[in-house]
Amino acid sequence: MKIFKRLLAWLFGSAVVLFAIALLVLRMPVFGGTIEGTHLDRIRQSPQFVGGRFENTPLQEPLDFDKLRTMVNNYTGGQVREPQLEIPVLELSDADFEDAASGLRLVWFGHSSVLIEIDGLRIMTDPVFGEFASPFDFAGSRRFHPPPLVLERMQAIDAVLISHDHYDHLDMHAIKHFAQTGTHFYMGLGIGAHLERWGVADTQIHEMDWWESLPLNTITLYNTPARHYSGRRYADNSTLWSSWVVKGEHRSLYYSGDTGYASHFSMIRKRLGPFDLSIMKIGAYGDSWLDIHMDPESAVQAHLDLGADIFYPVHWATFNLAYHEWSEPIERTLSAAAETGVKVVTPRVGERFDFDTPFSSQRWWVTTGGDM
Numbered sequence: 115m116k117i118f119k120r121l122l123a124w125l126f127g128s129a130v131v132l133f134a135i136a137l138l139v140l141r142m143p144v145f146g147g148t149i150e151g152t153h154l155d156r157i158r159q160s161p162q163f164v165g166g167r168f169e170n171t172p173l174q175e176p177l178d179f180d181k182l183r184t185m186v187n188n189y190t191g192g193q194v195r196e197p198q199l200e201i202p203v204l205e206l207s208d209a210d211f212e213d214a215a216s217g218l219r220l221v222w223f224g225h226s227s228v229l230i231e232i233d234g235l236r237i238m239t240d241p242v243f244g245e246f247a248s249p250f251d252f253a254g255s256r257r258f259h260p261p262p263l264v265l266e267r268m269q270a271i272d273a274v275l276i277s278h279d280h281y282d283h284l285d286m287h288a289i290k291h292f293a294q295t296g297t298h299f300y301m302g303l304g305i306g307a308h309l310e311r312w313g314v315a316d317t318q319i320h321e322m323d324w325w326e327s328l329p330l331n332t333i334t335l336y337n338t339p340a341r342h343y344s345g346r347r348y349a350d351n352s353t354l355w356s357s358w359v360v361k362g363e364h365r366s367l368y369y370s371g372d373t374g375y376a377s378h379f380s381m382i383r384k385r386l387g388p389f390d391l392s393i394m395k396i397g398a399y400g401d402s403w404l405d406i407h408m409d410p411e412s413a414v415q416a417h418l419d420l421g422a423d424i425f426y427p428v429h430w431a432t433f434n435l436a437y438h439e440w441s442e443p444i445e446r447t448l449s450a451a452a453e454t455g456v457k458v459v460t461p462r463v464g465e466r467f468d469f470d471t472p473f474s475s476q477r478w479w480v481t482t483g484g485d486m
Contacts, residue, residue, distance in 0.1 A: 162324060271297045366386075
């Protein structure tokens with residue numbers, strides 16, 4: 115009996131210690147700020163904020179036992195989830211930042227990080243430069259390739275568009291770096307609390323609800339709907355996830371962020387489209403995730419719904435975040451695009467794509483390579 119009581123006491127003590135450690139870890143700056151004050155006041159006025167949290171419309175399907183079993187089975191399916199070749203990266207230099215394009219030019223930095231040059235301005239989507247898609251600098255899903263330019267050498271970006279606050283889209287170190295160069299940050303409701311904790315000035319933080327817009331010189335930035343979830347510490351939907359529309363004097367584009375397929379694409383076209391280009395998420399999907407992570411075929415359909423011209427695929431080939439083979443997203447995208455007549459470009463990491471210049475896409479993700 116004494117041994118049993120000692121064992122219970124040890125287990126209880128260990129649980130208390132682990133709980134205390136967890137609380138201390140979650141107080142680290144990387145986990146973001148507390149949603150309160152003016153952030154919370156704005157959130158409570160949002161039509162998307164229901165019952166104390168942001169919700170998809172219609173509501174997200176719950177994770178039931180069948181979906182959980184499917185996830186487990188897929189994770190043990192033997193897929194090749196990491197590349198068996200060195201992903202080609204075209205390194206950038208300081209000279210590449212001398213003059214921003216007056217038309218429309220894009221450079222893929224990997225995953226969902228895209229440098230957009232439009233009307234002489236530079237905008238970046240979800241800049242992530244860290245080695246791991248994780249709150250920690252030493253663990254998590256590791257990058258398959260380096261960025262084309264290290265963060266410390268990145269020069270001033272006029273604006274950063276943040277789709278949501280997950281670690282593969284919101285990199286604290288990148289935010290702090292760009293904040294020092296005067297960059298302005300545009301994001302969904304609540305995310306500003308994270309940036310405030312990281313020392314970003316209030317004047318550089320612009321929280322927006324769906325369908326709100328803000329001018330930036332000659333362009334207009336629109337926060338548009340998406341179908342996802344959020345939470346820096348917990349998956350509590352405490353901040354608003356978004357997609358984005360950028361409209362310049364002569365060109366316009368759409369950035370999907372992370373999203374499931376739904377009617378919001380058609381709604382965005384009706385209000386703001388059509389578009390010259392869509393930057394579209396194609397990777398990190400599965401049968402049990404489609405409600406919040408669309409598959410490549412749905413991404414191609416979303417592009418058609420938007421009435422966009424060029425399909426620019428992202429959210430693949432940088433992190434192992436799903437249970438499909440690492441190159442499956444681009445192969446399925448190209449197959450679906452061929453069936454529907456969608457024009458897809460497949461730039462390498464660091465490669466410029468100029469909308470008004472002919473572009474030669476390559477199958478760089480296969481060892482044989484070659485033009486498409």
